[in-house]
Amino acid sequence: MPTYGVRGLAVAGASAVGAATLCYLLTALFPLVGVRMARSAAEQLDRDVLLGAVLAEVLFSVPYLLALLTAGTLVVIWTWRARKNLDAFPGAVPNLSPAWAIAGWLVPLANLVVPARVLADLLRNSVWQRRQSWLVGVWWASWLVFLIGDRFVARAEQQRYDRLTELPRNDAEFATYVRFYEDALAPRLVPAVACLVAGIAFVVLVRRISAAQQDRLSRAVPVWPGQRVWPGRPGWPAPAAPMPVAPTSPQVPSTPGGTIGA
Template sequence: MLRNPNNLAYAVMTLLGVDVFLDLLLAGTEAWTLADPVAAAEATAPAGLALVGGAAYIATIVVFLVWFFRVRQNAEVWAGDLQSRTPGWAIGAWFIPIANLWIPRHIAADIWRASRRDPSAADGARELTLLNSWWGFWVAGAIVDRVASRMYKGAETLDEWTDAAAWSLAGYLLTIVAGVLAILFVRRLTSMQHAKATGMLSAAE
C-alpha cells in the first residue's frame, strides 16, 4: 500500500537545513581556530555548539530513516521485482560498518528508478547525478571528519591542534555541501513519488 511521504520529507528538509546552519557555525569556529588558535582554545562556546549540532544530527537521522523506509515501501508497490534488497535494508544498511558507505546508495538508486514513470527504463545520462553528488560529498565528509576527530584526540602541540582544525574545517565544508544536496535529493524523490501516486489515482478515477 502506498503511503504519503510528503510530511516526513518536509520534516527531513527542515532538519537538514538546521544541520547545514549549525555546520556553518561550527565551520566558523574552526576557521577562528586557524586564525587565532590561542583565543579559540580558551573559548567554551564551540563545545556547546557542538552538543547542539550533535543533537540536531541525531534527530535528522531518525526522521530521515523513517522517510527513507517509507519511500522504499512505495518502491516495493511500483517495482518490487527491481529492488535489490528488502525494505528492512533501508534502515539496517546504514548501521553496517564500511558497507554503509555504498549499500544505502544502491537502495536509493533502486527507489529512484521505481519512482520514475517507467521503472524498467535505462538510466538517463545524468539521471543519477544528484544522488551520486550527494553521496560522494557525504562519504568524503564522513571520512575527513573521522580523520579530524582522531587528529584532535592525538594533538599535543599547537601545530597539531591547528592541523586538526584544518581537517575539521574541510570536513564541515564537505558536509555542508552534502546537506544541501541531500535536501534537493529528498525534495526531488518525494516529488517524483507524489507525481506518480497522483497519476495513478487520476487514472483510476
Template sequence: MNDDLTKTAPHPVRGLSRCVTAALALAGAAWLARAVWHIRLATAGEPLSGPPDQGDGKHRTLTSLEDSYHLVSALGDVATVLCALAFLAWLLRIRDNARARSGQRPRYAWPWVYAGWVVPIANLWVPRGIVAEAHRAGDPEAPLPRVLNWWWGLWLVGSLSGAGLMYSDSTDAVIARAYTDVVPLLVSDAAVVGAAVTCVLLVRAVADKQERAGGEESRRRAAEPGVVDGATS
C-alpha cells in the same frame, strides 16, 4: 515494513519530506557553526598552557572559546541525530512506496534501511542504492537525478574524513587539531554542509517523482470503467 508482495497503496510522502528538509537545514546550520568555531580556534591559536587534554588523564581548565565550542559541538550532535531519525523514516517510506508501486520485492530487505549505514563496505553503496531504486520504481529506465551522486560523494567525504560524522575522538582532541591542523577539519565540515544541501534537493526530486507517479495512478484508476470517485460501482 515487511517485504511481502501484498498489494498496498503508496503513502503520501510530501509532508514527511518537508520534515526531513527542515531537519537537514538544522543539521547543515549546526555543522556550519562548527566550521566557524574551528576557524576561531585556529585564529586564536593554542594557549601557552597547551591542549585541553594534557595527557595521563589530566585536563586543564578550558578557555571561554573552547567551552563555547563544546556547546556548539553538543548541539550539532543533537541536530545530526534528529536529522538521521527523520531521514531514516523518509527512506523507509519511499522504499515502501516503491515496493507498492512496482509490485516487486525490493533489492535490499528492509533491515538494510538501517544496517546499510553502519555495516562496513556495504555502507559505501547500500543507502544510495535504496534511494536509486525508490526513484526508479515503476520506470527502471528513468535517469537518476544528478544530485544523487553529488549527495553521496559529499556524504562519504564528510563521514569518513576530518572530524566528520563517523569521527570518534573526543571534543578536546578536535580542539587540539583545530589549533595545529585545521584544514582537514574544514574540508570535512564543508563536505557535511554540502551533503545536507544536496540531500534537500534529492529529497525534493524523489518526493516529486513519487507524487507525480501517485497522481498519474489515481487518474488512471478513475478513468477505468466501473470506477466512480475512487470506488467501484
C-alpha cells in the same frame, strides 16, 4: 499493496538535514572564535579564558548533535516509506528489499555502500530519469569524504591538543594555544565543504523522489461516489458511459381520426 505519503516527512527530513549541515559549518568555523579567545587569554595571562573557549566549542557542538540525531531518524523513516511505495508501483524493479532501507544505515561496513544503492533504486524507479543518477554519486562521494575527513581531523586535533601545556604560565605557553586554533581552521574546511555538498545533494534527491512518488500516489486515489471531479483532474474509476436509449417515433400533431404520438 499499501502505500505511504512521503511529502510531509520529506519536508521535515530535508529541513533537519539542512539544520544539521548549518550547525556543522558553525562548529567547523569555531577556530575563528577560538583564536580571538586564545589571544585575549595570552594578553591577560588568564587560563579561565582558555577554559571558556573549550566550553564554547562544546556548546557549539550540542545543536549539531541534536540536529544530526533528528535528521538521521527522519531520513531512515522516509527511506523505508519511499522504498515500500516502490512495491506498489507497476514497472518498478528495485534491487534491494525494504529491510535494507533501515539496516543499510545501521549495519557497519554495509552503511558504506547500501544507502547509496537504496537511494539509486528510489531515484530510478520513482523519477524514471537515468540522467539524474549522477546526483546520487555526488551525494555519496561527498558524504564519505565528510565522514572520513571529520574523524581524521578530530583525531589529529586531539593529539595536537594533548601536547599543549595543561596550565600555561607565560607568553610562550599561551602562544601555543593561539597557534593551535590558527592551524585548526584549514583542515576543517575539507569536511565542511564535503558536508555542504552532501547536504544540498541529499535535500535535492529527497525532494525530487518525494514529489515524483506523491504525484503518482495522487493519481491512483479513487474518486468516491458523488465526489466532484474538476475538469482536467484525473480520477479513478472513469465515469461510466451513458446507457444507450432506444429510439422513439417522432411526435406528430393530433388529427381527427388519428392516434397521439403515433
